[in-house]
Amino acid sequence: MTIGWMLLRASALPEGDDWLSAHERKVLAGLKFPKRRSDWRLGRFVAKQALASSTGIDRLDRVEIIPDEDGAPDPFIDGKAIESSISISHREDAAACAIAPDARVGCDLEVVEQRSRRFVNDFFTDRERAAVQRTPSAHRDRHVALTWSAKESALKVLRVGLRRDTRRVEVEIEDPEATEENWHPLRVTVSPERRCFHGWWHQDEDLVLTVVCDVRGAETRPVTL
């Protein structure tokens, strides 16, 4: 099984809203805060582009992303739910979407920036803290961003988000000093279920993207849509 992904910057957004369905235009009109509106709009645009590319649909208004009760996005084409699972993340002026056929997927974008020791102490497990400490300082901020991002991706796979204690989700970044090119593997263990998820990470300028999936077959690296 291959996971598809797409990342777009805000500069890729069209001016008008004719690519949104009538229902989605109503949802957008109901969002009060400008930042939430622009995040939501960019997230919907990248998700629709990714779904159109993976299904061969030519009109974006035929594709709809409707949140489930828990907030997780579910994809529809011409009003019918489709099998694939998708995940959306927005950060700064960018948004990403991951798509997996027949499996649950989670993705998360984070900025590589300095985070406090308190952040790491409060949200990371002992093993994660030790791994970050061992990483040379040139790669430490990225290692922290990757660990946090992979936790959020796994929590999206479980569809619980940050309702779950982030220390019940343990991330292992295989090579935190890897070069910026390509995708690199990671693993996530979730307790108390003792489930192990495979995932991948990728760097794009100042952003890192992680993608996590709940099936074993996700061992092949994600493909650009």
Ligand SMILES: CC(C)(COP(=O)(O)OP(=O)(O)OC[C@H]1O[C@@H](n2cnc3c(N)ncnc32)[C@H](O)[C@@H]1OP(=O)(O)O)[C@@H](O)C(=O)NCCC(=O)NCCS
């Ligand atoms: C899921 C969550 C971790 C994402 O937060 P984030 O990293 O700040 O934001 P991201 O941009 O990476 O992800 C946001 C997207 O995650 C998706 N998402 C939201 N809830 C989700 C869930 N339970 N499971 C999977 N994905 C979810 C949505 O697609 C959302 O974008 P959209 O609302 O524009 O469609 C966070 O929203 C969360 O914990 N939600 C559950 C708890 C909750 O509802 N809290 C209310 C506010 S305190």
